[in-house]
Amino acid sequence: MDSIKVEDVAKAATHIGLTDYQAESLRRALQEIQNNKPKFNTSVVLLYLGSLIAFLSMTLFYLSNLDDSSSLVISTSYALIFFGSGAYFWYVKKLRRFGGMLAALGIVMVPLIVYWLQTLLNWWPTHPPGDYRSFYHWAHGEWVPMEICTLMVAGLVLYFIRFPFITAIIYFVIWYISMDITQLLTGTQNNFFLYYSKVSVIIGSVLTILGFGLHWKNQEDFGFWSYLFGMFLCWTGLTLWEKPTELGFFTYFLINCAFLLLSGFFHRKIFMLFGSLGVVYYIGHLAYIFLDSWMFSYVLGAVGFAIIIIAAFFIRGRASCQIRS
Numbered sequence: 001m002d003s004i005k006v007e008d009v010a011k012a013a014t015h016i017g018l019t020d021y022q023a024e025s026l027r028r029a030l031q032e033i034q035n036n037k038p039k040f041n042t043s044v045v046l047l048y049l050g051s052l053i054a055f056l057s058m059t060l061f062y063l064s065n066l067d068d069s070s071s072l073v074i075s076t077s078y079a080l081i082f083f084g085s086g087a088y089f090w091y092v093k094k095l096r097r098f099g100g101m102l103a104a105l106g107i108v109m110v111p112l113i114v115y116w117l118q119t120l121l122n123w124w125p126t127h128p129p130g131d132y133r134s135f136y137h138w139a140h141g142e143w144v145p146m147e148i149c150t151l152m153v154a155g156l157v158l159y160f161i162r163f164p165f166i167t168a169i170i171y172f173v174i175w176y177i178s179m180d181i182t183q184l185l186t187g188t189q190n191n192f193f194l195y196y197s198k199v200s201v202i203i204g205s206v207l208t209i210l211g212f213g214l215h216w217k218n219q220e221d222f223g224f225w226s227y228l229f230g231m232f233l234c235w236t237g238l239t240l241w242e243k244p245t246e247l248g249f250f251t252y253f254l255i256n257c258a259f260l261l262l263s264g265f266f267h268r269k270i271f272m273l274f275g276s277l278g279v280v281y282y283i284g285h286l287a288y289i290f291l292d293s294w295m296f297s298y299v300l301g302a303v304g305f306a307i308i309i310i311a312a313f314f315i316r317g318r319a320s321c322q323i324r325s
Contacts, residue, residue: 054105072116075109082106083157090161100163107169110153111135114146125184139196141184147177164221171207171229178203178233197241204234215268227270231259235274239281253282 083106090099115132118124129142150173158166182195207230214223235256243249256278263271 072113072120075112075116079106079109079113082109086161090163096163100161100165103157103161103163104166104169107150107154107157107166110150111143111146114149118145139179139183141180143180144177144184147173147180151177164225167222168225168229171225174203174207175229175233193240194242197237200233200237201241204230204232204237206230208234224270227268231270231274235259235278239278249282249285253279256282 082102086099086101086103086106088099089095089102093099112132115135119128122128124142125145126142129140130138134140135143135146151170154166154170154173158170178199179196182199186195207226209230211223211226211230214220214226238252238255241248241252243252256275259271259275259278263269263275
């Protein structure tokens with residue numbers, strides 16, 4: 001349904017005894033819901049693609065033009081323009097998706113603003129971490145104030161503009177801050193991945209549980225990003241976790257099989273994606289061990305065909321149940 005027809009609303013309003021004013025208000029409300037309903041179409045793809053390109057262009061500009069404090073003025077101006085225009089399109093023009101994306105672009109300017117404020121004031125927890133280029137590829141405890149400020153601003157923006165994609169930025173910052181806090185607390189890069197793995201599993205599990213809660217409250221648009229980042233952190237933490245014995249690898253395999261079962265139970269494809277990646281990783285590990293064993297390929301093929309047959313029986317059983325119902 002691309003639009004709400006006036007005559008259809010009028011007929012329905014007459015049927016249930018609404019006045020003309022109430023019928024028009026109902027039509028406008030239905031049209032606004034329809035316009036802002038999440039859809040996967042060309043316009044949505046172009047909107048996200050354009051926003052991504054805009055973000056990358058600004059990032060590249062700042063990575064090559066970080067010579068003086070004028071970047072603070074420019075980045076602050078950009079943030080205010082994005083926030084202002086985002087609020088305008090969100091509240092005045094009722095273009096939720098467009099306004100929300102502009103507000104999200106304003107949030108991504110916050111780390112740079114805080115960085116330049118800290119640079120001008122020469123305020124760092126211990127010592128300057130270097131230029132801003134290192135923020136995107138080097139875990140460092142000095143980035144934590146920037147990330148905390150970004151989380152605060154993102155939370156404030158999300159309070160006024162309930163755009164699901166803003167939660168993706170929040171979870172992205174949580175991912176970064178988990179790495180930087182790990183480095184800050186350990187104080188060294190030695191055994192970094194061991195500590196990071198544990199922190200990632202904990203935070204990823206919390207975000208995944210949050211996704212369950214949002215899903216049960218019919219907030220699936222918000223729950224999607226919570227599922228995505230939660231599973232990403234949890235799966236990467238499990239994958240990077242050191243496994244000194246084969247029992248550890250097999251436990252990792254069982255956990256990923258559990259993800260596959262959760263995918264079927266909760267009907268969330270994101271569990272199937274990461275669970276499948278984990279199973280493939282474990283099979284690759286076994287293939288490396290039994291590289292010279294010709295029998296391994298036959299056993300693996302038999303297991304694969306068995307899974308296909310089981311899946312076929314499940315699909316056939318589900319189709320039979322639908323026909324009977």
